[in-house]
Amino acid sequence: MKDKLSAHQETIAILSQQKDAQIKLYKTQEDKELDKFIELENKVKVLDNIVYKTGQSVQTMNMLNNKCRTSFAKPEFLNKAQRANPHLYDIGCYNDNLALMLAPDTDEVIRL
Structure with missing residues (x-):
């Protein structure tokens, strides 16, 4: 009887x-998965920022583009x-005026 009891106690000790070990x-594994999840979330944030900034750059480039679309269906x-009103379609003068408006009023020179 004592032998059976000690055998059961050994079995209980091994199982515990x-x-x-399984819990550890x-x-x-759960910690590793959480770390991977956090790392992937950070990568998504970085990539979202890149996409957002790229979209802003494209929008800025389109705003600064000299070629403006007109409402004419045919060229x-x-x-x-x-030919009838050439001064209405002279975009260069508008860009020059815009550059003058955006230029600083001070006499400071930026040196690179």
Whole structure:
């Protein structure tokens, strides 16, 4: 009877050790998965910022583009309108005025 009792106690001790080992293994795997998840979230944030900044850059480039789209369906009508009123379609003068408006009023020179 004592032999059976000691055998059962050994079995219980072995099973409790296996249980503790499984719990530790599960916790380490869970920690690794959480670390991976946090790392992927950070990568997503960085990539979202890149996409957002790229979109802003494209929008800025489109705003600064010299070629403006007109409402004319055919280029022949645009050419006819340009010949009739050339000063209305001179975009260069508007860009020069814009550059003058955005220029600082001080005499400081920026040196690179």
